[in-house]
Amino acid sequence: MRATYLILLSLISAISFAQPVQDTGSEQKAAVQASQLSTKAASIKQSVLDLNRDLYQLEEELLSPATTRAAVYFSLAYGQYFEPYSINITVDDKQPIQYLYTERQISALRDGAVQPLSNLNLGPGLHTIKAIAKGVDGNGIKRELILEERLEKLDQPLYIELKIQDNKKLKTAELLISQW
Amino acid sequence: MKLFFIGILLLTAGFSSVHANEQEILRLQKGEYYYHYLTGDFPSAMNQLKLWRATDEAVADEADVMEATMLLSLGLQDQAQLIFAEIQQKGQKVSALSWFFLTRRLFELEQYEPALSSLQNIESSKLTPELLLEAQFMKAASLIELGELKKALTTLSTMPRDSIWTGLVRHNLILAMFNSNSSGHSLTVLIEDATYYLPDTEEGRDLGDRIHLVAAINYLIMGKHRSAEKHLKRIRLNGPYTPIALLQYGWTKVEQGQYEEALQPWRELQTEYNHFNPEVMESMLGVPHVLELMYASTQALNVYETTETRLGVMKEQLMAMNNGLADNPWLEDWIYNQEDQGWGWQANIETTLPLNETTEVLQHLVSNKTIVNQMTDYRDLLLLSNYLDEKENSLKLWLTLVDKRELADKSRNTLPVLEKAGLKLRKVKDELIQMQATLDSSEKDFFALPNDEQAASVDVLRRSVKIIEDLALVNKASRDVKMYQHRWERVKGVLLWQMNEEKPSKQWGLKQQLVGMDKHLKIADRQLLETQLANQWSPSSWVGMKDKILAVLSKVKRLKASTEQAKLETKTVLLAESKQYLTDQVARINDYLAQSRLSIARLYDEALQRQVAFSELNDEEQK
Incomplete structure (x- = not known):
């Protein structure tokens, strides 16, 4: 009985000594394979990024060709006297654009980011844009900033920027529009 | 000469206006990139960046840095490092945040030397306090990995005592000291400091448990069972390190000959945790082993x-x-x-x-x-x-x-429709011109602008002239034609008087109508022009698109x-x-x-x- 016990014990020891040597070889091989696959994955990610750009451009062209494209942007200068919660925009009382802001987006806008709000399709000629920005002023009181303006669409893409800007003299904010 | 100058001035003004517009559009595109980047939409930010840098060569340097940061954000560190190396060679100015992200990625990849050299480029004052602490942690941890314990200690001394980052540095330092067989008072003090100054958060508590576990296992290896037991007792019973702590606590008790006390933590381990857990499996054999030691x-x-x-x-x-x-x-x-x-x-x-x-x-x-x-x-x-x-x-x-x-x-087939509309519009325009002529001639014409009744009266008067003339030709002594002539002249005079009285108001009314019509005509004219333009633009929604789609599809x-x-x-x-x-x-x-x-x-x-x-x-x- 004791002899059997000893044989078994020595067998287990032999297996456990042999295991690490075998493991080191296979681990190295696995590490090389993992690294190769990781490089391949990185290269695919890079290609997807390039493709993503192509798709983005194509979709832009398909959705709104340059002749009718009008891009609406939204920005916030300083933002001390007004914090927007939402914005509602209509062009010619149609094509309503509504957007609710998250804290992260407001923080990005305060850091100088410009939000691409929407791409519109506008025919040639004059159009009326109406915008209402809802939010709170510096004292936490609900406020609405309203704007109505006429725009002219020519055969080139139209860039429209709606900007909430602080008026430090009046200690208030105003909604402004620029177009290029 | 004057004309030449005026021409030059107009040209310059036109050019600067176009340039200003381009700058504004560029500002919007740059702002859009930041928006996507800051809100975590990295693929869109990358698209924007590529579009943006395609527009202007002058912004390429700044875009380089942004692209490298973007690539890092997407986990493409090799591509990012190439760009960073180029930036360093060119001596371009790179923001502290970009260097920070590069360092963080290099540190994660366990490339400690490159991480340290990347850290040197960070301007500390440009980082937020939290990021600065993380940068200090990366510096100290990299130094520890490279065996520079003294330099790591110097970095540690500049960090606030109760930050989680400081705790992490202390943890790494404790590990390094155990690995180099350092022991004694300084290590004990370091362990005490490391566990005492941790923030009271879940992360802080987990780190505390980990430090106690590291200390306990090393003390066990050294044969210092009492010290090991002291640290194991301080590990929480509901943390991620509980199973291994329970197992090691049992072994500590076994080593001290307190067999019965070793069984309790192992029973706890087997009841509370998954039986495939390595600690549970070990305890399954530990229990009968202890029973043997107890001669049971x-x-x-x-x-x-x-x-x-x-x-x-x-x-x-x-x-x-x-x-x-x-x-x-x-x-x-x-x-x-x-x-x-x-x-x-x-x-x-x-x-x-x-x-x-x-x-x-x-x-x-x-x-x-x-x-x-x-x-x-x-x-x-x-x-x-x-x-x-x-x-x-x-x-x-x-x-x-x-x-x-x-x-x-x-x-x-819009062309015939548009041509028909154009013809209609021209006809209306001609009518307007005719009406304008009527209005203009109304000053000289006594019978101008009659209403229906007046027109009928004028017609009767005209017809009466012929009748009176015929009567004059067949004049008889018994018929007094002059009476009819006087009567005709009286009626004509009264009619003229009436029409003359009403003429200014009629002229005014007509003029107003003509102005209104002209306004409507101009709108219609513009609408026709815009429709013609829209018709010209409409092929841009499909011409050439098929090939582009097929190329992208492939x-x-x-x-x-x-x-x-x-x-x-x-x-x-x-x-x-x-x-x-x-x-x-x-x-x-x-x-x-x-x-x-x-x-x-x-x-x-x-x-x-x-x-x-x-x-x-x-x-x-x-x-």
């Missing part, structure tokens, strides 16, 4: 036999699991259970596997960093493959749409094929590693089984020997 051979034998049965069941379970692993969706379940479905380095990945029979065994596999990286790669590839599928479908839909647009545009298909291939390869490797892990677990159980069986055999043998010896003794006594 029968109980030890019973426990060994129970353990053998349990281990046998576990082995069967593992082998069945291993055989069916290829068809088991545990990996996909893990991917689709992630809250963050974005890909790339900054995706917030939860490494805990969703709980089921397979994952309770495989959970320990996820503690291996290489495996986690591979799983993350597989996850990214799966998400990319889904994204490409989606895009392929939408491109096919776009193709149909463009066909429809072409068909609709060609069958619309690109998508190629990329999809290589993504599928890489996905398959990664899954095969992951599957092989998971199978290997399960095989190792089976080997481990086999080992435990062998030990149990040997112990059972030994205990039976000893009992037999004792029985033989006892019967021999009895026999001798009887003799």
